[in-house]
């Protein structure tokens with residue numbers, strides 16, 4: 001998979017330059033999940049597609065910004081699903097954004113993920129790759145240098161509660177309130193990549209994006225966001241669930257399907273499982 005990781009590194013450097021110099025305005029198009037695409041969403045997607053096209057082990061790709069799966073090399077072994085620019089609505093206010101990649105064998109199901117990676121474009125550019133372990137690299141003088149291995153503690157201190165609060169189920173609100181009463185601090189930027197990166201680096205906590213009255217299946221996409229981070233959190237000694245079961249066991253009927261999701265260290269996920277089981 002080295003070839004794939006090299007391609008991800010190359011695209012990260014190009015996307016970093018694009019974010020720094022590119023046009024941050026909206027296009028007139030909508031993607032499959034109904035987001036109005038920024039010109040940067042489209043350009044980031046084009047960068048990744050062009051770079052992946054030259055990698056012979058990639059059989060097919062699919063992106064948040066594309067309607068369909070794109071076939072590349074018939075003899076390729078790997079399938080890649082990606083979110084080219086996560087948190088793109090934060091670019092205009094200069095908050096951190098990211099790119100997310102899930103690498104699959106056979107088909108795009110959670111159980112067939114074999115590696116995952118993400119890039120954070122912040123004051124520094126960092127890349128996290130999960131295979132059997134989770135390693136973080138930092139872009140220094142145009143090269144990614146290994147920095148550290150990432151592992152979650154059993155219990156953390158941060159709480160990142162996503163989605164529109166007046167659409168939360170009362171039991172979900174009660175659970176989030178109790179977590180704050182327990183001493184957790186609010187850390188939510190609205191960018192999944194920096195929010196989950198922060199929890200990973202600070203040892204643990206909970207990130208939630210539940211199903212709500214306006215969006216019963218949540219907002220975050222299985223293939224492009226939830227599965228890759230679920231893989232990364234599990235390999236980092238944490239967990240990812242849909243409220244009831246492992247997020248990686250959620251069934252996909254359409255490539256753009258979303259799912260409620262919770263990522264965290266073991267103690268926080270234990271609490272979510274208990275609360276959701278009692279209230280289902």
Ligand code: AHG
Nearest residue numbers: 085086087088089162163190191192
């Ligand atoms: P994208 O920019 O790729 O469409 O993803 C945005 C996602 C994710 O980054 C973030 O966690 C979530 O949207 C934030 O949604 P809310 O503003 O509803 O909290």
Ligand code: MN
Nearest residue numbers: 035041064088
């Ligand atoms: Mn989007």
Ligand code: MN
Nearest residue numbers: 083086087225
């Ligand atoms: Mn996203």
Ligand code: MN
Nearest residue numbers: 064083085086
């Ligand atoms: Mn995106």
